[in-house]
Amino acid sequence: MSKRLKTILALSIFPQIIIVKWLGNHPDWIETYYSNGFYPLLSKSLRYAFGWIPFSMGDIFYTITTILIIRFLILKGKMFFAQTRSFFREMFILISFLYFTFHLFWGMNYYRQPIHQSLNIANEYTYEELISFTDKLVDRCNNLHLKITGNDTVMVKIPYTKREIYNMTGNGYRNLAKKIPELEYSPGSIKTSMYSTALTYMGYSGYLNPFTNEAQVNGLQLDFKYPTVSCHEEAHQIGYSAENEANFVGYLAAVHNEDIYFQYSGYLYVMRYFLGEIKRNDPELFEAYNARINPGIIKNYLEVANFWRKHKTKAEPAFKQTFNTFLKANNQKDGIKTYSYVVALLINYYKINPF
Structure with missing residues (x-):
């Protein structure tokens, strides 16, 4: 040359x-x-x-x-x-x-256009709508938890292997595509990352390889989030690059799955966003919601938190900041943490598609 x-x-x-x-x-x-x-x-x-x-x-x-x-x-x-x-x-x-x-x-x-535009829904919500939706979400999570365990103090364990979970994700996307054809996902290409240990110490649950279009999931621990995290990475595959939009699509795919463990995973996954918004606005109300949540659900949250705390390193903030900078450089002005947009998407989506 x-x-x-x-x-x-x-x-x-x-x-x-x-x-x-x-x-x-x-x-x-x-x-x-x-x-x-x-x-x-x-x-x-x-x-x-x-x-x-x-x-x-x-x-x-x-x-x-x-x-x-x-x-x-x-x-x-x-x-x-x-x-x-x-x-x-x-x-x-x-x-x-x-x-x-x-x-x-x-x-x-x-x-690309924000997903709320393509779905023709609003991207704002009132405090009253936040409270109303959180009430419904807490009830839904409690009911699903009790239906699975029969005991409100028992933590839910996902009874599937990682490969079984990957194979089951397509069910939710097929059901979801009946409502929103643009969210059709086929064929599948999702795998456990060979670098799961490195991902864990960097603080990541998965990623999409943009060059091979394979969804990679951190396979170091199988917890309640695994089905929704898998659906989240598949949402990236079908073109939703923004983390908040992938969270929204991944949640929808999980709760549209006919399997109750997927539904449980999806509802718990987004309930933390709503509780986070409540905490920022009213810490006392946040504590009241915590008291309403089944103790077994709290144990599920603690299991995940303890796992990440155990593997947290001094380098993790640097990795997160690097990725945050990368997102902002690629038109994602709010970076990683854009929880309020996920909350807005869910509240306004369910105005058209009630629980």
Whole structure:
């Protein structure tokens, strides 16, 4: 490859950034031509290609890429001092390629229309609506818990293997697609991450590999959240890149599943958002809700909290801040913690689709 061509490829990163940001100012274009046009075709193709493989090709891809980067630095690290311009040209070629591939394969979904617009629902709620919905949610969680355990003090244990859970997620999406066809999910491509231990110490429950379109779930612990976390990662696969929107879609897929453990997982998953909003507005009312919740449900929450507390490291905030910065750089202005939007989506969705 000639030096001139290498220079062009290296410098292509700058017009790419400009084009992505320009397209990002037209979310209606992204929604129509990418998120509901090109991307579903590409996503399904990748899931057909890799979904049948029992292990994560994406994790293998990351491993090989890391090895190649280390090899590059070892073999060409001397260029940094002897041929600085050539070194940075090689580096920017790689960055340009990854930037292009990332946005083509998945990243443009960060710039699509907010889901409340595509569903034609509001994105605001009143304090009275928050209280009313929380009442219903607490009752629903208590009833499901008692139905499963027969004892309000017993913690729920998911009776399925990880592979069984992955296979069962499709049921919820099929039922959900009858109401919202855009949320159809098929074929499946969801796997336990080979790097579950690393993910745990970084503080993550899973992620989507944008290059292979495989949903990766942290498999270090199987708790009540596992079915909904699996549905959450699949929501990323069908094009919902924002964490809050994936939370919303993943919840809907879980509670539309015919399996009671999936329903329990989904309702408990979002109840913490509502309780968090209550706590921020009225700590005394929050304590009153805590007293209403079955002790077995509290044990489920504590199991998860203790697990993450046990594996918390001083480096975790840095990983979270890095991901937060990444999200903000990709049109997610509120970063990771946008719980109030999830609350708004649920309240307004159920105005049209009552409990």
